[in-house]
Structures are given as structure tokens and as C-alpha cells.
Amino acid sequence: MSPLPIRTLILSSVALLALLIPEAAGFPSRNQATPALKNTTTPVTVGKAVYLITNDGINSVVALPVSPDGTVSAGTLTKTGGAGSVALNTNGQPETPDALLSQSALTIAGNFIFAVNAACNTLSMLLISPSDPTSLTLVGQAASIPGDFPNTVAASLRHNLVCVGTTGARSGISCTNFSSSSGLGKMDRLRPFGLNQTTPPVGPFNTVSQTFFSEDESTLFTTVKGDPAANKTGFLSAFSVQGASQSGRGGGNSIGASLARTDTRNSPQGTAVLFGSQVIPGTKANIFATDASFGAAILSVVDSDHRGGGGSDTKAAKVLARVEVPGQKATCWATISPATGTAFVTDVGVNRLIEMSLEDASILGELDLSANGDPGLIDLRAGGSFVYALSPGNGTTEAAVTVVDVSGGKGSAKMVQHFELKGLAGRNAMGMAVLV
Numbered sequence: 001m002s003p004l005p006i007r008t009l010i011l012s013s014v015a016l017l018a019l020l021i022p023e024a025a026g027f028p029s030r031n032q033a034t035p036a037l038k039n040t041t042t043p044v045t046v047g048k049a050v051y052l053i054t055n056d057g058i059n060s061v062v063a064l065p066v067s068p069d070g071t072v073s074a075g076t077l078t079k080t081g082g083a084g085s086v087a088l089n090t091n092g093q094p095e096t097p098d099a100l101l102s103q104s105a106l107t108i109a110g111n112f113i114f115a116v117n118a119a120c121n122t123l124s125m126l127l128i129s130p131s132d133p134t135s136l137t138l139v140g141q142a143a144s145i146p147g148d149f150p151n152t153v154a155a156s157l158r159h160n161l162v163c164v165g166t167t168g169a170r171s172g173i174s175c176t177n178f179s180s181s182s183g184l185g186k187m188d189r190l191r192p193f194g195l196n197q198t199t200p201p202v203g204p205f206n207t208v209s210q211t212f213f214s215e216d217e218s219t220l221f222t223t224v225k226g227d228p229a230a231n232k233t234g235f236l237s238a239f240s241v242q243g244a245s246q247s248g249r250g251g252g253n254s255i256g257a258s259l260a261r262t263d264t265r266n267s268p269q270g271t272a273v274l275f276g277s278q279v280i281p282g283t284k285a286n287i288f289a290t291d292a293s294f295g296a297a298i299l300s301v302v303d304s305d306h307r308g309g310g311g312s313d314t315k316a317a318k319v320l321a322r323v324e325v326p327g328q329k330a331t332c333w334a335t336i337s338p339a340t341g342t343a344f345v346t347d348v349g350v351n352r353l354i355e356m357s358l359e360d361a362s363i364l365g366e367l368d369l370s371a372n373g374d375p376g377l378i379d380l381r382a383g384g385s386f387v388y389a390l391s392p393g394n395g396t397t398e399a400a401v402t403v404v405d406v407s408g409g410k411g412s413a414k415m416v417q418h419f420e421l422k423g424l425a426g427r428n429a430m431g432m433a434v435l436v
């Protein structure tokens, strides 16, 4: 999302929201930052490697090894066999530095990486070497997706199921199974979202943001941004996984699972431009969700009592908390750290990490990163006691990964490295995944 139009559009959508939704106007101010309680008995844990995609004409997965101190170093580039693409803004210009308008352009399940190729509508699967996490090899052929402009992917190891969100002319969700020997199966028929988009899409509004599984992997959630200026409501989609065998977690992967054909869509009150999200660990379906128009919310998705004529289950999403992030331009990406039990969010137009509570989304801390020179941050992931956040280059700045140490627990975040991706990735870079 390029800063200028976003600011204008977001401001206008916030103004619109304030008119439509009274509580959008004056939201409780941030809490005082809680002082760091250093728990010296908590061991510092580090991931093995971090991954992102270049999303360039020749799309590649960048793999950076993680050192025992949590920092990263130059690693490898592995071609996906496909091509990346770039969305447009309303002025017809490239929508960098958020080329795919999404979180999770690549994802990890087990020792596999799944990565989208937005220009050629394919999904690639790569195997991570057990002896060297930066050594990747393609498994089988890239799978052809029956949609346009794939920009987000989620994988369930438990159900052997990988699902892709597309946000071009044919927008929606398509899934397939996968195996270590033959790679990806044939993608199933598109479950359309009907966004009436173009290819490439014109964003940031009215596009798919992120697709992700619930913790028990029984539900696939997808956030879709609304377009407040056009009175178009965004939504949270929920598809059930069906036909899974009852073998359970310890009993190996279920065979023959598929995603339901129809979803339940909710537009939780007070949300408008839902973006990067994660199910809160230990909950069935409480979701920590960013919303580019104001900040972040905690949503709770529950099964509704009444069952429709077709017997399909429906779900209702309610807003448990909704917190405006002061000074935000577009809060769009989120991760939950196991080391802190809190969420961290980034903003493409403000170079900082905001730490928020998983109970009420209150702001617990702000790590100002402006000194490192990046314009802002996009996709990020927590891994062990660290958080890794991507800033694609903007022509002046190099693409970079900022490494933040959160080993001291809540409120302890401090930057330990600003690693420039010179020669590895540039302004189209997207996604972030950590192998732990």
C-alpha cells in the first residue's frame, strides 16, 4: 500500500466509520505500557530459519538461517518455478510495498513450504532439508489454481490440506491435498468470493487479506477487506473441513479431508478492512485480527444454534474487543508470540511494532524502529523468543528483515538486528514464515 493514497483513503474510511459507527470515533486510549518482568527461568528459544518470497518475475523463496542468538544471515534463493505479480492502487500504480495486499504469501507445514505465484496462478511446494533449513527443493509440479492472483496460503498437516486465496478476477478459495512423494494434488473447484475484482486487483480495498486455519485445523478462516468508500462490507469467511478421519493428532494425518463448498460470512460490528489475523492459541476460534482502518480487534467465532435447511453449520462472529492504534496509517499484519503471550502488529506506513494483549487488545508497548530507516513493516512472524518482520525496499531503502528479541516476556521487545536483503529480495518481497 503506497503511503499517500492509503492515508487519504484510510482517513476517509475512518471518517466514514465514525459516522456509521458511533463507537468508532472515540475509542479508549491506550493503556500504560506494562513494565517488563524479566523471567530469567524462561529459556531463550530460537527458530532454525526464516522464509519469504521475492515475488519477482522469477519468483523465489528466500531462506535465511537463524543463529543461536536469534539473528539471521544471508542464506539461499530457491526458484519456485513460477512468477510473482504486483497489485495496483487506485491510481493504476504498483501497490508496493505491499505487492500482494496480503499476509501469508507463503506458509510452513511440517517440513514443507507452500508459496504462491501470483502472476501465473500456481502454488509451489518445497521440501526443507532436515540437515540444512536453508536447503530447499521443489516437490513435484506447481499446482494450477482455478482463480486469479493467488496472494495467501494456509496448510493443514493434520488434514493434508493446503488452501489458497485468490483476489483477482476469479477470487475465492481453492484447496488440494499433498504428499511428500508426489507433491500437490489437483486444486479443487473455486469457492468464489465474488469480489468483482480485476487481474491484477486494484487495492488495497475489496481484496482477500489472509487465509488461515484454526488451531485444531477444523476451520479455514479468510479475512476479506471491505471498501468503506463504496459501502462495500468486508467479512470473515469460515469454511469447515469435512470428511476427515477420526484418527486424531497422534494417529497420523487424516485421509480424504476436504473443505466444505460453502462458508459462513460475518462482518463483525465495527470492523471494515480486516487484514492479517491469527487464531489465539488455546482457544477454539478467538481470532486476533488487524483492521487497516483503525488497529486491531479480538473476534470470537461461535457455532450458531439454528441449522439451515441444508443442515450446514453456521457460525457467528462477535467482537470481544476493538482497539484503535493511535497514529496508525494501516495496521495490517499480526503475529502472536509464544514467548510473550501477546500479539505484535505492523503498519506499512509507520516503522514500529505495537504489542497488544490477547485478552482485550489493549496496547502493551510500542517499539519505535524509525532509526533503522525503513518506511514501515509488512508481514511478520514470531519464532521462539524472537519476532521477524519484513520491510520490502521502496526504491530508496533496501528490503530488510528486522529481528526483535522478546525473550524478556511482555513489554520487553528490543531490536537486535536490521538485516538488509541486498541481492536476495527487493520491493516486491512478501510473506514471512519461521521454521521452529
Ligand SMILES: *[C@@H]1O[C@H](CO)[C@@H](O)[C@H](O)[C@H]1NC(C)=O
Residues within 6 Å of the ligand: 039, 040, 041, 042, 043
Ligand atoms: C517463569 O518461567 C517458568 C518456566 O517457564 C514458569 O514456571 C514461571 O511461572 C515463570 N514465572 C513468571 C513470574 O512468569
Ligand SMILES: *[C@@H]1O[C@H](CO)[C@@H](O)[C@H](O)[C@H]1NC(C)=O
Residues within 6 Å of the ligand: 177, 178, 179, 182, 183, 184, 185, 256
Ligand atoms: C489426493 O487425494 C486423492 C483422492 O483421495 C488421491 O487419489 C491422490 O493421490 C491424493 N494426492 C496427493 C498428492 O496426495
Ligand SMILES: *[C@@H]1O[C@H](CO)[C@@H](O)[C@H](O)[C@H]1NC(C)=O
Residues within 6 Å of the ligand: 196
Ligand atoms: C464490477 O466492476 C465493474 C468495473 O470493474 C463495474 O462496472 C460493475 O458495476 C461491477 N459489478 C458489480 C456487481 O459490482
Ligand SMILES: *[C@@H]1O[C@H](CO)[C@@H](O)[C@H](O)[C@H]1NC(C)=O
Residues within 6 Å of the ligand: 229, 230, 231
Ligand atoms: C453509501 O451509503 C450512504 C448511506 O446509505 C449513502 O449516503 C452514500 O451515497 C453511499 N455511497 C456510495 C458510494 O454508494
Ligand SMILES: *[C@@H]1O[C@H](CO)[C@@H](O)[C@H](O)[C@H]1NC(C)=O
Residues within 6 Å of the ligand: 373, 374, 375, 376, 394, 395, 396, 397
Ligand atoms: C523510502 O522510505 C524512506 C523512509 O521512510 C523515505 O525517506 C524515502 O523517501 C522513501 N523512498 C521512496 C522512493 O518512496
